[in-house]
Amino acid sequence: xxxxxxxxxxxxxxxxxxxxxxxxxxxxxxxxxxxxxxxxxxxxxxxxxxxxxxxxxxxxxxxxxxxxxxxxxxxxxxxxxxxxxxxxxxxxxxxxxxxxxxxxxxxxxxxxxxxxxxxxxxxxxxxxxxxxxxxxxxxxxxxxxxxxxxxxxxxxxxxxxxxxxxxxxxxxxxxxxxxxxxxxxxxxxxxxxxxxxxxxxxxxxxxxxxxxxxxxxxxxxxxxxxxxxxxxxxxxxxxxxxxxxxxxxxxxxxxxxxxxxxxxxxxxxxxxxxxxxxxxxxxxxxxxxxxxxxxxxxxxxxxxxxxxxxxxxxxxxxxxxxxxxxxxxxxxxxxxxxxxxxxxxxxxxxxxxxxxxxxxxxxxxxxxxxxxxxxxxxxxxxxxxxxxxxxxxxxxxxxxxxxxxxxxxxxxxxxxxxxxxxxxxxxxxxxxxxxxxxxxxxxxxxxxxxxxxxxxxxxxxxxxxxxxxxxxxxxxxxxxxxxxxxxxxxxxx
Amino acid sequence: xxxxxxxxxxxxxxxxxxxxxxxxxxxxxxxxxxxxxxxxxxxxxxxxxxxxxxxxxxxxxxxxxxxxxxxxxxxxxxxxxxxxxxxxxxxxxxxxxxxxxxxxxxxxxxxxxxxxxxxxxxxxxxxxxxxxxxxxxxxxxxxxxxxxxxxxxxxxxxxxxxxxxxxxxxxxxxxxxxxxxxxxxxxxxxxxxxxxxxxxxxxxxxxxxxxxxxxxxxxxxxxxxxxxxxxxxxxxxxxxxxxxxxxxxxxxxxxxxxxxxxxxxxxxxxxxxxxxxxxxxxxxxxxxxxxxxxxxxxxxxxxxxxxxxxxxxxxxxxxxxxxxxxxxxxxxxxxxxxxxxxxxxxxxxxxxxxxxxxxxxxxxxxxxxxxxxxxxxxxxxxxxxxxxxxxxxxxxxxxxxxxxxxxxxxxxxxxxxxxxxxxxxxxxxxxxxxxxxxxxxxxxxxx
Numbered sequence: 001x002x003x004x005x006x007x008x009x010x011x012x013x014x015x016x017x018x019x020x021x022x023x024x025x026x027x028x029x030x031x032x033x034x035x036x037x038x039x040x041x042x043x044x045x046x047x048x049x050x051x052x053x054x055x056x057x058x059x060x061x062x063x064x065x066x067x068x069x070x071x072x073x074x075x076x077x078x079x080x081x082x083x084x085x086x087x088x089x090x091x092x093x094x095x096x097x098x099x100x101x102x103x104x105x106x107x108x109x110x111x112x113x114x115x116x117x118x119x120x121x122x123x124x125x126x127x128x129x130x131x132x133x134x135x136x137x138x139x140x141x142x143x144x145x146x147x148x149x150x151x152x153x154x155x156x157x158x159x160x161x162x163x164x165x166x167x168x169x170x171x172x173x174x175x176x177x178x179x180x181x182x183x184x185x186x187x188x189x190x191x192x193x194x195x196x197x198x199x200x201x202x203x204x205x206x207x208x209x210x211x212x213x214x215x216x217x218x219x220x221x222x223x224x225x226x227x228x229x230x231x232x233x234x235x236x237x238x239x240x241x242x243x244x245x246x247x248x249x250x251x252x253x254x255x256x257x258x259x260x261x262x263x264x265x266x267x268x269x270x271x272x273x274x275x276x277x278x279x280x281x282x283x284x285x286x287x288x289x290x291x292x293x294x295x296x297x298x299x300x301x302x303x304x305x306x307x308x309x310x311x312x313x314x315x316x317x318x319x320x321x322x323x324x325x326x327x328x329x330x331x332x333x334x335x336x337x338x339x340x341x342x343x344x345x346x347x348x349x350x351x352x353x354x355x356x357x358x359x360x361x362x363x364x365x366x367x368x369x370x371x372x373x374x375x376x377x378x379x380x381x382x383x384x385x386x387x388x389x390x391x392x393x394x395x396x397x398x399x400x401x402x403x404x405x406x407x408x409x410x411x412x413x414x415x416x417x418x419x420x421x422x423x424x425x426x427x428x429x430x431x432x433x434x435x436x437x438x439x440x441x442x443x444x445x446x447x448x449x450x451x452x453x454x455x456x457x458x459x460x461x462x463x464x465x466x467x468x469x470x471x472x473x474x475x476x477x478x479x480x481x482x483x484x485x486x487x488x489x490x491x492x493x
Numbered sequence: 494x495x496x497x498x499x500x501x502x503x504x505x506x507x508x509x510x511x512x513x514x515x516x517x518x519x520x521x522x523x524x525x526x527x528x529x530x531x532x533x534x535x536x537x538x539x540x541x542x543x544x545x546x547x548x549x550x551x552x553x554x555x556x557x558x559x560x561x562x563x564x565x566x567x568x569x570x571x572x573x574x575x576x577x578x579x580x581x582x583x584x585x586x587x588x589x590x591x592x593x594x595x596x597x598x599x600x601x602x603x604x605x606x607x608x609x610x611x612x613x614x615x616x617x618x619x620x621x622x623x624x625x626x627x628x629x630x631x632x633x634x635x636x637x638x639x640x641x642x643x644x645x646x647x648x649x650x651x652x653x654x655x656x657x658x659x660x661x662x663x664x665x666x667x668x669x670x671x672x673x674x675x676x677x678x679x680x681x682x683x684x685x686x687x688x689x690x691x692x693x694x695x696x697x698x699x700x701x702x703x704x705x706x707x708x709x710x711x712x713x714x715x716x717x718x719x720x721x722x723x724x725x726x727x728x729x730x731x732x733x734x735x736x737x738x739x740x741x742x743x744x745x746x747x748x749x750x751x752x753x754x755x756x757x758x759x760x761x762x763x764x765x766x767x768x769x770x771x772x773x774x775x776x777x778x779x780x781x782x783x784x785x786x787x788x789x790x791x792x793x794x795x796x797x798x799x800x801x802x803x804x805x806x807x808x809x810x811x812x813x814x815x816x817x818x819x820x821x822x823x824x825x826x827x828x829x830x831x832x833x834x835x836x837x838x839x840x841x842x843x844x845x846x847x848x849x850x851x852x853x854x855x856x857x858x859x860x861x862x863x864x865x866x867x868x869x870x871x872x873x874x875x876x877x878x879x880x881x882x883x884x885x886x887x888x889x890x891x892x893x894x895x896x897x898x899x900x901x902x903x904x905x906x907x908x909x910x911x912x913x914x915x916x917x918x919x920x921x922x923x924x925x926x927x928x929x930x931x932x933x934x935x936x937x938x939x940x
Contacts, residue, residue: 015604017604017607017608017611018834019608019611026837027839027840028575028577028836028840029575029836029840031840031921032921034843034846034847035850035851035854036850037849037850037851038853039849039853040852040856040869040870041738041739041871041873042709042870042871043711044709044739044740044871046737046738046739046740046741046842049838050616050736050737050838050842052612052841053834053838054839055834055837057575057577057835060577060831060834061580061581063834064584064587065581065584067601067605068586068587069586069601070586070598070600070601070604071586071587071598071599071601072590072595073586073587073588073590074589074590075585075589076585076586079590079591081591081594084591086589088496088498092541092545094583095545096548098579099549099552100557100559100560101551101552101553101554102548102551102555103760103762104557104558104559104571104760104761104762105555105557105762105763106565106571106761106763106897107568107569107761107763107765108567108568108569108900108905109556109558109563109892110888110889110897112892113892113897114555114556114763115554116550116551116553116555117763119554127535130533130534131533131535142627142628143627143818143819143821145818145819145820146631146817146818149817152669153669156669176808177806177807177808177809177810177814177819178807178808180811181812181814181816182817184812184817185638185666185669185816185817186669186670187669187671190811227522228523230522230523232524233526258532258533259520259528260527260528260529261527261529261533264527265524265527279496281588281589281824282590283582283587283588283590283827284587284590284591284592284601284602284605284823284827285591285592285593285602285606285784285820285821285822285824286625286627286766286820286824286825287765287766287822287823287825288820289765289766303665304661318904319907321907328669329662329665329668330658330661330665331631331662331665332628332630332631332658332765333568333628333629333630333631333656333658333659333753333765333767334569334628334658334763334767335763335764336764336765337765337766338762338765339760339762339763340765340766342548347496349536350495350496350538350539350540351494351496351538352532352536352539353532353534353536353537354537355494356535357532357533358497359496362504364519365499365504365511365519366507368511368519369511372510372511372512384511385511385518385520385521385522387522412595417595417598437496437498439498439499440499440500441498441500441503444507473597473598474597474598474600474797475597475795475797476791476792476793477597478596478597478790478798478799479791480789480801483787483799484787484801484802484803487787488788488789489607489621489778489785489786489787489788490607490610490611490620490621490622491607
């Protein structure tokens with residue numbers, strides 16, 4: 001066991017596991033006396049202790065405060081994690097999500113007592129309908145991958161409704177891993193589509209694979225190379241001609257918001273990551289929210305519940321019998337990530353239609369600026385312009401003995417969170433940089449300067465220094481092989 | 494515009510550096526036909542106070558359970574969340590970080606997830622837990638999918654006492670994933686014979702404890718029957734505070750526990766975000782969905798944590814992954830953990846006993862009303878009343894009197910002939926006068 005005071009270096013703090021801080025007799029919550037009442041547990045009372053540690057409130061606050069300081073965050077600096085859209089998270093949303101009458105609403109209180117909440121869900125959907133140019137949005141999916149699965153279910157339900165069960169989904173090889181995983185979870189076989197030399201889906205290869213067994217194609221646009229799929233209209237036309245649907249992974253919508261509507265690109269179905277484009281906090285791994293925009297053909301199959309308005313005001317339609325369409329069923333408990341809707345709607349309302357357009361423009365401008373500053377020293381995988389993120393591969397490190405991983409760890413030592421590394425898989429040793437619209441030019445310049453200095457240092461033959469990095473972090477490189485071979489997934493006394 | 498980092502001068506200089514005349518030149522790959530040439534027909538930007546006013550107006554059109562006697566449960570429970578929880582989860586280092594892909598600068602998140610996994614394993618009585626799912630319903634759906642993988646069978650037996658939202662999520666998976674979900678009829682008065690529905694095609698039996706109607710049951714015999722038939726027992730828990738008083742599923746022989754963790758640390762928030770808990774046995778861990786934080790050492794031999802067993806996951810295995818889940822409920826899991834850390838062994842068990850005692854007292858008072866009967870023998874903090882009138886109308890009438898009196902079973906199970914049943918939940922947030930107000934209002938409405 002490590003004592004709290006052991007290993008501290010200035011403001012670099014060590015902290016034991018909370019289980020190692022157990023203090024018998026301590027408690028962090030005062031509770032009222034328990035009224036007398038006979039036990040009605042039917043002989044199923046817990047026998048024996050649970051084993052939870054006992055701590056006072058000050059010790060708990062200190063524990064988590066100390067842990068928090070071992071994390072990098074957007075609040076601390078640029079977080080250029082490609083495909084993740086780590087933009088500033090406005091704190092207004094945090095305040096509003098906690099308002100009495102919003103944060104404390106119960107999902108099953110009568111509709112008559114939740115008219116403002118239902119209005120809010122529809123207002124959020126309405127913004128998303130306008131921004132996507134699509135007629136319906138299913139609000140219940142809990143995150144991006146959940147939205148993908150839900151969207152594919154809508155496609156499958158629509159196909160089945162016309163007696164046209166199909167077997168497979170086409171997925172470009174540059175797609176996020178969630179795409180093939182979602183297709184599989186929806187019962188489809190997955191067939192990969194190669195990229196062409198420009199980093200985009202090979203239209204001819206796609207067309208070759210289209211036939212009446214293809215339910216749809218999962219496009220990411222802009223794609224994970226940060227490039228707009230120029231042939232999107234032709235692709236959509238080809239897919240539609242074969243009776244299939246076009247799914248778009250909306251993880252990269254930040255490049256388009258307010259400037260291009262996916263509905264105008266022939267897309268039938270697209271999820272939106274509210275925790276990316278719409279600035280809700282990612283929280284170290286969620287919660288997210290993944291509403292799915294749907295075409296008129298797919299809308300009748302949207303999952304339950306639906307928020308409907310009639311003469312009496314807003315109502316939640318929670319059962320198939322209460323709606324006009326053929327909903328595919330339920331994908332989540334209750335009505336979606338309401339608390340995330342509050343934050344996303346506050347963000348959209350703050351920026352307005354004009355501000356959201358500026359978001360896309362600034363995000364694209366910032367990525368292109370980094371591309372221009374870095375290409376030549378680093379090796380861009382594809383010529384610009386890029387969209388909201390720029391992709392490099394490891395050719396600039398060839399012969400230096402420095403890998404993409406080493407390069408990323410050296411960035412950490414310089415106080416910057418690395419870009420996404422080794423993704424997408426279509427280029428070697430990928431470095432995918434997404435600056436977002438939140439950063440100032442000064443920050444972008446400092447970031448570019450750092451990348452250039454590191455690239456020069458790698459070329460100067462300082463591989464050993466890179467391999468040592470990081471050294472200025474709470475922990476240095478961790479043994480991932482050991483973690484996987486001998487899994488220790490919980491504390492034991 | 495307050496959220497944008499660039500000034501007009503920056504934009505000009507950056508366009509020059511790129512060597513283009515305007516930002517339009519960066520969108521040239523977008524087909525010209527799809528360009529929006531001006532802002533959409535949407536409201537313009539608004540300052541903070543204006544946005545805040547709008548949301549306050551929306552909030553005021555709702556009846557806040559904090560301002561009314563509230564007895565709502567059925568899968569979401571209002572508990573007191575200590576102020577420290579809300580403060581700590583809003584620290585930017587937790588709030589504004591991503592999934593911990595770079596462990597050297599994510600030890601705070603990774604250690605707290607490791608602690609969360611341990612807490613969940615302890616509460617449920619299981620060996621190991623993951624770093625969270627979206628919610629209890631989706632965790633239950635994933636539990637069934639995992640049972641199909643483990644047993645290589647294609648049928649799941651679903652108890653009629655499983656929360657209908659959970660059952661419906663499983664049914665959705667069944668339809669699209671291609672397996673048989675075999676749901677039982679709701680049995681508000683018990684008498685369900687689940688063991689009789691086992692068979693050599695059965696991957697798992699899914700039950701809930703306490704069940705939808707609040708009944709507590711011992712599933713030990715069912716677990717044995719499942720194991721004898723080569724099936725897994727999946728136990729769902731919608732009210733995790735019950736585990737402070739009730740024997741945990743692990744002690745009854747459960748193979749997978751799928752639970753809703755909202756009760757600890759998280760607001761009801763009109764249904765989300767909540768936090769799914771997922772726990773299982775050591776032997777099944779490689780079939781588990783979701784992220785896992787695992788202990789290891791750094792190059793200097795110091796203890797640290799990383800995301801591990803990634804070869805189960807979509808970013809490595811793509812279509813062969815155990816689940817498509819990526820983003821889960823990290824911050825809600827943190828809130829859960831902090832609340833449970835504050836409670837500790839003594840606080841948590843005391844909170845559970847307090848909830849139970851308050852519920853037991855109210856159940857007897859309500860059951861004493863003319864025409865009202867209590868269906869439960871054994872329950873935790875929620876029970877089912879049979880009313881002499883349809884419960885939906887009663888709940889509306891109570892709401893008109895400013896009381897959120899419970900959830901009509903028919904809201905969750907319409908057309909099941911259960912219109913006269915009302916679910917009533919009691920937590921420590923119920924004020925001293927609230928039970929009396931409910932009793933009086935219900936007497937008036939039923940009169």
